[in-house]
Amino acid sequence: xxxxxxxxxxxxxxxxxPSGYETPAQRVFTRYVKSCTNRVDVDVMGNTTGVIxxxxxxxxxxxxHMDELGLMVKSVTEKGFLVFGTIGGFDTTTxxxxxxxxxxxxxxxxxxxxxxxxxxxxxxxxxxAPDIKxxxxxxxxxxxxxxxxxxxxxxxxxxxxxxxxxxxxxVTARCFDDKMGAYLVAxxxxxxxxxxxxxxxxxxxxxxxxEEVGLRxxxxxxxxxxxxxxxxxxxxxASDHPGADARSGEYKLxxxxxxxxxxxxxxxxxxxxxxxxxxxxxxxxxxxxxGGTGTDTNAMQLSxxxxxxxxxxxxIRYMHTTVETLxxxxxxxxxxxxxxxxxxxxxxxxxxxx
Numbered sequence: 001x002x003x004x005x006x007x008x009x010x011x012x013x014x015x016x017x018p019s020g021y022e023t024p025a026q027r028v029f030t031r032y033v034k035s036c037t038n039r040v041d042v043d044v045m046g047n048t049t050g051v052i053x054x055x056x057x058x059x060x061x062x063x064x065h066m067d068e069l070g071l072m073v074k075s076v077t078e079k080g081f082l083v084f085g086t087i088g089g090f091d092t093t094t095x096x097x098x099x100x101x102x103x104x105x106x107x108x109x110x111x112x113x114x115x116x117x118x119x120x121x122x123x124x125x126x127x128x129a130p131d132i133k134x135x136x137x138x139x140x141x142x143x144x145x146x147x148x149x150x151x152x153x154x155x156x157x158x159x160x161x162x163x164x165x166x167x168x169x170x171v172t173a174r175c176f177d178d179k180m181g182a183y184l185v186a187x188x189x190x191x192x193x194x195x196x197x198x199x200x201x202x203x204x205x206x207x208x209x210x211e212e213v214g215l216r217x218x219x220x221x222x223x224x225x226x227x228x229x230x231x232x233x234x235x236x237x238a239s240d241h242p243g244a245d246a247r248s249g250e251y252k253l254x255x256x257x258x259x260x261x262x263x264x265x266x267x268x269x270x271x272x273x274x275x276x277x278x279x280x281x282x283x284x285x286x287x288x289x290x291g292g293t294g295t296d297t298n299a300m301q302l303s304x305x306x307x308x309x310x311x312x313x314x315x316i317r318y319m320h321t322t323v324e325t326l327x328x329x330x331x332x333x334x335x336x337x338x339x340x341x342x343x344x345x346x347x348x349x350x351x352x353x354x
Contacts (some may be wrong), residue, residue, distance in 0.1 A: 027088025064181025080141030236313030256283030
């Protein structure tokens with residue numbers, strides 16, 4: 001991975017962006033793609049789209065969501081503790097003992113997620129996952145009045161951890177789901193920009209919002225862009241770690257991006273994506289998904305009268321935790337794969353099943 005690309009990914013990861021509060025990440029994305037696009041559009045939802053214009057051409061849309069899981073302050077107790085709710089689908093066992101940044105009106109406020117000490121628990125409590133109602137954020141305020149000088153109801157919090165390197169090409173971060181997908185969108189735009197005069201499709205690369213709370217940004221942005229082809233960049237489940245069930249397929253870090261097949265993906269687009277992988281000499285993995293994918297691909301496919309869609313995912317370990325882990329080799333391979341796919345797209349290619 002280029003140093004400039006890694007630096008962008010790091011800044012992007014560190015920018016807070018819980019669903020509905022993506023503006024800091026939106027700014028990072030915009031700064032990066034404005035030099036490799038003709039324009040950057042931002043809609044009322046916050047979806048941010050870099051456009052490589054090709055006059056009179058059909059449109060291909062890339063989508064990766066930039067929102068992340070987060071917490072929201074629901075109330076402040078008389079003793080100054082913050083009661084919170086979750087934004088997105090959390091595993092509550094990962095919450096206790098985490099350090100968080102609460103994004104108040106004056107900036108970030110450091111807090112910790114506390115819970116009752118194990119010594120004080122009843123035997124049956126020790127065997128259960130913590131109830132969200134039993135958790136709280138402690139910012140060290142002496143009382144409610146002191147806390148409310150720093151934090152308001154409706155403010156959001158993110159975990160303090162950012163992007164860290166492990167061994168070799170393996171990295172870990174709190175929100176690869178799906179800052180990594182929006183990162184890929186930006187890198188594909190950067191790769192295609194010098195080759196724009198050869199493209200037969202206009203490219204709309206979108207960092208979508210509010211995926212974790214219902215695919216909302218993809219729904220509105222796809223309607224606005226009205227693409228002929230849509231490619232969603234997402235995370236997928238790696239099965240190469242202890243405890244993972246590989247019966248549905250073995251997906252490993254460093255094995256290349258996963259190209260998905262199923263009802264949510266267009267068969268012709270799948271075939272062209274595999275052809276592009278072979279042409280670009282990119283390793284890839286294939287996963288079959290019988291129904292909907294639960295990703296922005298769902299919203300893209302069902303927009304207007306239908307879109308020919310593809311889902312490309314990067315295998316990660318420990319999804320929806322603060323230590324999501326992947327290989328940067330798979331990121332680089334995905335950029336090559338999708339860039340080749342778009343370069344090879346022809347205006348007259350048909351995607352209607354026959």
